[in-house]
Amino acid sequence: MRLLTLGVLLVVVGLVGLVGTTWAFAALYAPISGPGPIGPFGGVASCMPPALDGQVIDVTLSDMGGMPGAAGMMGRGGMMGGRMMSVSVSRSAVPAGEVSLRVRNTGMMVHELLVLPLTSGAPGARAVGPDGRVDEAGSLGEASKSCGEGEGDGIAPGATSWVTLRFAPGRYELICNEPGHYAMGMFTELDVR
Numbered sequence: 598m599r600l601l602t603l604g605v606l607l608v609v610v611g612l613v614g615l616v617g618t619t620w621a622f623a624a625l626y627a628p629i630s631g632p633g634p635i636g637p638f639g640g641v642a643s644c645m646p647p648a649l650d651g652q653v654i655d656v657t658l659s660d661m662g663g664m665p666g667a668a669g670m671m672g673r674g675g676m677m678g679g680r681m682m683s684v685s686v687s688r689s690a691v692p693a694g695e696v697s698l699r700v701r702n703t704g705m706m707v708h709e710l711l712v713l714p715l716t717s718g719a720p721g722a723r724a725v726g727p728d729g730r731v732d733e734a735g736s737l738g739e740a741s742k743s744c745g746e747g748e749g750d751g752i753a754p755g756a757t758s759w760v761t762l763r764f765a766p767g768r769y770e771l772i773c774n775e776p777g778h779y780a781m782g783m784f785t786e787l788d789v790r
């Protein structure tokens with residue numbers, strides 16, 4: 598009887614340990630590697646975007662926390678492209694029409710993606726207000742919902758958001774407008790022809 602109790606106890610402890618380790622491992626690596634996973638509080642399936650219409654662009658939002666070896670890079674005083682945070686795209690030019698942005702946050706902070714027309718000058722040149730944000734006037738749309746489409750409260754680390762928009766030919770700027778992020782490098786240009 599005692600042996601049986603001990604056996605059951607050991608199995609339970611073993612299972613808890615296994616689940617705990619797997620969970621911790623997933624939480625640690627989800628923001629950095631592989632498609633799909635969204636960190637400790639969600640399932641992979643819930644964060645898989647559906648098939649999206651039009652041209653699909655994969656957008657990656659990152660910050661120092663999401664980069665392997667970030668601490669070492671800071672120690673050497675160097676950062677990728679001189680930026681602490683970034684927005685990168687799988688394609689920087691697409692034909693006009695329907696375009697879907699599949700936006701993944703690989704960083705450690707909450708980010709978002711906004712699409713603004715770029716009427717003149719280089720990307721990154723917008724005036725930043727006292728609140729650390731830029732004017733969103735003229736925005737075509739945004740992907741800022743964790744594991745969802747369109748507008749939300751921001752994309753959690755490891756999560757994906759998506760949005761489908763209709764683009765006229767022109768220059769656009771894809772930015773993150775969380776306070777301070779634009780100034781820290783979260784912008785990139787998208788050209789629509």
Ligand SMILES: [Cu+2]
Binds near residue numbers: 707709774775783
């Ligand atoms: Cu951001």
